[in-house]
Each structure stands twice: as C-alpha cells, then as structure tokens.
Amino acid sequence: MKKKPIIIGIESSCDDTGVSIIQNRNVLSNIIIHQNIHKKYGGVVPELASRLHDKNIVKAVQEAILTAKINPYQIDAVSFTLGPGLIGSLLVGASFAKSFSMGLGIPLLTVNHIQAHILVHFIKNANINNSYPTFPFLGLVISGGHTQIIKVSDFFQMKLLGSTLDNSIGEILDKIAIILGFYYPGGPMIEYYSKNGNEKKFTFSKPTVNGLDFSFSGFKSNVLQFIKNKLKDNTFFIKQNISDICASIEKTIAEILLEKVQKAVLKTGIYTIVLAGGVSANHKIRKTFMSFGTKDNRYKIFIPKKEYTTDNGAMIAITGLMKYKRNLFDSIHVTPYAKFKMF
Known part of the structure; x- marks a missing residue:
C-alpha cells in the first residue's frame, strides 16, 4: 500500500512562528510560538519579529517533529508561506524551508498566506461543522492585515471579489481599542468587554x-468622534459605559460583514460561506453568521475552530498537501513577497 504523504508546514508571515505536520488531512502536530514582546510597542515591530522567528524556528520544528512522533526522514515535502506578510519574517521561514528541503532531499512547496487561511477548512474536523465545504463557495477572510471576499471554485482557483479600500477589520479594532484605553492587540479586549454589554445602546x-469592497476608515472616525464628544461632557464616560460601547461596536462590525456577504451571494448565486482569518475567532461575528445560517437554510456557513483562525502551520501544511497531490512543486530560487498578489 502506498504511504500517505507527510507534509511539514512553516508559517512566519508576521509575529507567530507556526510549524505543523499533516498526514492524510490529519494534524499530527501544530506548534505555535507567540511573540508577546510586541505588546509593549502597541503593534508588531518588523525587525524584532524577524529576529525572534530566527530564534524560534528551529525549536518549533523540533517540537513539531517530536509531537508528531516521526523522524525527519519520513517527511515527504516542506511547505512554507511565500507571502504576503512582513518581508523579514517571510525570509526567515523561506530560508529555513529551503535548507530543510535541500538537507533532506525533498520537494519544496510555496503557499499563499490568504489561500491557506481558506484551505484550513480542508483539515479533518477543522471547522465547527466537522465537514468539508463543497466548491464553489465564498470565502470571507478577516484578519489583522486583510478583509476580503473571495470566490473559491477549486483548491487553487480563487477570484478576489472585494477587498478593503483602507484598513483591515483587525487594524480598525486595534486602533479603536487604543482610544478605549486597551493595550495591543485590542480586538480581544473589545470582545471580552462586549460580552456583558447592551449592543443596542449606541449606534454607529x-x-x-x-x-x-469594504471601507472602515469612516466607521473608525465615527466611533472616535463619538467617544471624543462624550468625554467632553463626562470624563468617566468610557469607564462607565465600556461594555455597552464594545458590544455596540462589535454589533456594527458583524452587520457590515454580513451585509457585504449577502451582496456577494446575490451577485454570484453561491450560498456556501466560509469564514477564515484571525478575526473569525470573534464571538459576535461567529454568532451573527451562525444565526443567519440557521434562519435561512439556503446558506451553509463554515467557521473554523478557534485554533485554526490565527496564523498557524497547519493551514500551510494542508495547502502544501493539496499542492503535493497535484505535483505543484516549486524552485529553490523562489522569492518571498510582502504585498498581496492575485491568485
């Protein structure tokens, strides 16, 4: 019987060093080393991020192999994030992956970070439905760096339908969080306080x-001006209303995303919706889309389990596996890219 291929995935596009090993769509290991140092700077510092990737990547790979209970010579191919992302961080991952490939004499597989977020749903039991979405479907990628609607016709046949014209949803949440007095990353803090708030208290x-397409700069300006005006009359306004403010912000954001997806459905006639990216871990967004799918049974909503929302090596490994099966191997001379490229 032919052996099922074992693929290692290396993710280093931003500040998390992720390494995962997959066989037959099953995750054998999924190691993530976080860089908490960026909190004190209010955002990711690219130079620090690349240095810490360089420090952490060997440790993450060793731990992934140990957890998977395999030896390196059982690995059939190495996949890694080629872009988009922070160029210094990407170069660390690319350099290691190339060396790993050459050292073991195994093929190299490059992965588009955005595609990987979407294809994470093809890991066994990776989403709350414990099933795979069927093609075609609409992917909503929401993260710190991206807010996009993508038509997915096949594993590597994707078309960008809409994108943010300014900031991503993750960036907006972090910027609003600063005004509210939260530290970086601010999105999880807004979510935390929103849980006990009245989401209908304030309207944005x-x-x-x-x-x-999306635009969030006007929404951000509206929230900031609202807070500024309220503080003129009551310097304790934020403290006294923090839960209601956060809940109202989250409600508005979830509605903006859902309304755009509904427009995409009307345009394409595709009713299968797949959420992806770090912000898809947000409780209010998940609840909004799940509730909508329950009310209208034409819709099939796929939401990743939380461990597969943020950047991770498993999403790189599963994409690598799909490329391996189609013999879509890459040259050792490939160069990472920072900016988003069309699929």
Whole structure:
C-alpha cells in the first residue's frame, strides 16, 4: 500500500512562528510560538519579529517533529508561506524551508498566506461543522492585515471579489481599542468587554461603499468622534459605559460583514460561506453568521475552530498537501513577497 504523504508546514508571515505536520488531512502536530514582546510597542515591530522567528524556528520544528512522533526522514515535502506578510519574517521561514528541503532531499512547496487561511477548512474536523465545504463557495477572510471576499471554485482557483479600500477589520479594532484605553492587540479586549454589554445602546454609522469592497476608515472616525464628544461632557464616560460601547461596536462590525456577504451571494448565486482569518475567532461575528445560517437554510456557513483562525502551520501544511497531490512543486530560487498578489 502506498504511504500517505507527510507534509511539514512553516508559517512566519508576521509575529507567530507556526510549524505543523499533516498526514492524510490529519494534524499530527501544530506548534505555535507567540511573540508577546510586541505588546509593549502597541503593534508588531518588523525587525524584532524577524529576529525572534530566527530564534524560534528551529525549536518549533523540533517540537513539531517530536509531537508528531516521526523522524525527519519520513517527511515527504516542506511547505512554507511565500507571502504576503512582513518581508523579514517571510525570509526567515523561506530560508529555513529551503535548507530543510535541500538537507533532506525533498520537494519544496510555496503557499499563499490568504489561500491557506481558506484551505484550513480542508483539515479533518477543522471547522465547527466537522465537514468539508463543497466548491464553489465564498470565502470571507478577516484578519489583522486583510478583509476580503473571495470566490473559491477549486483548491487553487480563487477570484478576489472585494477587498478593503483602507484598513483591515483587525487594524480598525486595534486602533479603536487604543482610544478605549486597551493595550495591543485590542480586538480581544473589545470582545471580552462586549460580552456583558447592551449592543443596542449606541449606534454607529456603516460605511457606504459600492460593490463588494469594504471601507472602515469612516466607521473608525465615527466611533472616535463619538467617544471624543462624550468625554467632553463626562470624563468617566468610557469607564462607565465600556461594555455597552464594545458590544455596540462589535454589533456594527458583524452587520457590515454580513451585509457585504449577502451582496456577494446575490451577485454570484453561491450560498456556501466560509469564514477564515484571525478575526473569525470573534464571538459576535461567529454568532451573527451562525444565526443567519440557521434562519435561512439556503446558506451553509463554515467557521473554523478557534485554533485554526490565527496564523498557524497547519493551514500551510494542508495547502502544501493539496499542492503535493497535484505535483505543484516549486524552485529553490523562489522569492518571498510582502504585498498581496492575485491568485
């Protein structure tokens, strides 16, 4: 019987060093080393991130192999994030992956970070449905760096339908969080305080953007101006209303995302929706999409389990596995790229 291929995935696009080993869509190990040092700077410092990747990557690979209970010579191919992301961080992952490939004499597989977030749903039991989405479907990628609607016709046939014209949803949450007095990353803090709040207490404007693109700068300005005006009359306004403010912010954001997805459905006739990216871990967004799918049975909603929302090596490994099966191998001379590229 032919052996099922074992793929190692290396993710280093931002500040998390992720290494995972997958066989037959099963995760044998999924190691993530976080860089908590960035909190004191209020955001990711690229130079620090790349240095820490360099420090952590060997440890993460060793731990992944040990946890998977295999030896390195059983690995059939190495996949890694080629882009988009922080170029210094990407170079660390690429350099290690190339060396690993050459040292073991195994093929190299490059992975697009955005595609990987979407394809994480093809890991066995990776989403709350414990099933695989069927093609075609609409992918909503929401993270610290991206907010996009993507039509997915096959594993490597994707078309960008809409994207943010300014900031990503993750960036907006972090910027609003600073005004509220939270530390970086601010999104989880807003979510934490929103759970006990009245989401109908305050109303914020929703940006009007034609087509399937997003814009969050106007929403951010509206929230900041609202807070500024309230503080003029009551310096304790934020402290006294923090839960209601956060809940109202989250409600508005979830509605903006859902309304855009509904427009995409009307345009494409595709009712299967797949959420992906770090912000898809947000409780309010998950609840909003699940509730909508329950009310309208035409929709099939796929939401990743929380361990597969943020950057991780498993999403790189599963994408690598799909490329391996199609013999989509890459040259040792490939170069990482920082900016988003069309699929």
